Amino acid sequence: MIEFQNVGKTYRHDVVALKDINIKIDKGEFVFLVGPSGAGKSTFIKLLLHEEQATSGKIMMNEDDITKVSNRNIPLLRRSIGVIFQDFRLLPNKTVYENVAFAMEIVEAKSREIRRQVPMVLGLVGLSDKAKKYPNELSGGEMQRVSIARSIINNPSIVIADEPTGNLDPDTAWEIMRVLRHINQRGTTIIMATHAKDIVDVMEQRVIAIEKGTVIRDDKKGVYGYED
Numbered sequence: 001m002i003e004f005q006n007v008g009k010t011y012r013h014d015v016v017a018l019k020d021i022n023i024k025i026d027k028g029e030f031v032f033l034v035g036p037s038g039a040g041k042s043t044f045i046k047l048l049l050h051e052e053q054a055t056s057g058k059i060m061m062n063e064d065d066i067t068k069v070s071n072r073n074i075p076l077l078r079r080s081i082g083v084i085f086q087d088f089r090l091l092p093n094k095t096v097y098e099n100v101a102f103a104m105e106i107v108e109a110k111s112r113e114i115r116r117q118v119p120m121v122l123g124l125v126g127l128s129d130k131a132k133k134y135p136n137e138l139s140g141g142e143m144q145r146v147s148i149a150r151s152i153i154n155n156p157s158i159v160i161a162d163e164p165t166g167n168l169d170p171d172t173a174w175e176i177m178r179v180l181r182h183i184n185q186r187g188t189t190i191i192m193a194t195h196a197k198d199i200v201d202v203m204e205q206r207v208i209a210i211e212k213g214t215v216i217r218d219d220k221k222g223v224y225g226y227e228d
C-alpha cells in the first residue's frame with residue numbers, strides 16, 4: 001500500500017512540481033500516471049524512490065513514512081521497488097542472464113538462489129532462449145523484457161515503469177504491456193507513467209492525471225484524456 005498525504009515538492013528557485021497530493025494505491029493495483037510534460041509525473045516517481053525529498057507531507061509505504069527513512073535504509077527501500085525505464089539501462093558488457101543475475105548479486109543473494117531464480121524469471125518474460133545474448137544482439141522489445149525481468153527478480157511488491165513503451169513500436173509496446181499485466185496479475189502493484197494514449201484507453205485501468213502539480217482526475221477505469 002502506498003499513500004501520499006498532503007505531499008508537496010518545491011525545487012530550488014521556487015519551482016513547484018507537486019502540491020498537496022493525496023493518493024492511495026492499494027496492493028495489486030495497476031495505475032497509469034498521465035499528464036502533460038512537466039506536470040510532475042517524474043517527480044512523483046522520484047519521491048517514491050527517495051531520489052528527491054518531499055518538501056511537505058507524508059508518503060506511507062506499507063507501514064512506514066518513507067519521507068523519514070534514514071540514509072542507511074534507502075537501499076533497502078529501493079530494493080522493495082522494481083524500476084523500468086524508457087531507455088532500458090542494461091549493462092552492455094553483460095549477457096541477458098548476467099544483467100538479471102547482477103540485480104541479485106548486489107543484494108547478496110546466494111549463488112544457488114540466483115541459479116534458481118534467474119531462469120525462472122527469464123521464462124516468465126519469454127526470454128529463456130536469449131539468456132546468453134548481449135544487449136546489442138536484442139530487439140528493443142527484448143531489451144525491455146530483460147529490464148522487466150531485472151525489475152522483478154528480487155520480488156518487489158511494487159514496480160514503477162517510467163514510459164516503458166516510449167522507445168518501442170506499437171506491436172512491441174503491446175507485448176510489453178502483456179508482460180506487465182501478467183506480472184500485475186501475480187500480485188505486484190504497477191505504477192506506469194506514460195504518454196501512450198492507445199494503451200491507457202484500451203487497458204481500462206485506474207488513471208491518475210496530474211496537471212501543474214495537482215491531481216486533476218483519478219478514475220477507476222480511466223482514459224488518457226489528452227490528444228498527444
Ligand SMILES: Nc1ncnc2c1ncn2[C@@H]1O[C@H](COP(=O)(O)OP(=O)(O)OP(=O)(O)O)[C@@H](O)[C@H]1O
Nearest residue numbers: 011012015016017036037038039040041042043044
Ligand atoms: N531537479 C529539478 N530542479 C528544478 N526543477 C525541476 C527539477 N526536476 C523537475 N523540475 C520541474 O518540476 C516540474 C515537474 O517536472 P517533472 O519532471 O516531474 O514532470 P513530468 O510530468 O515528469 O514531465 P515529462 O512528461 O516531460 O517527463 C517541471 O516544472 C520541471 O521543470
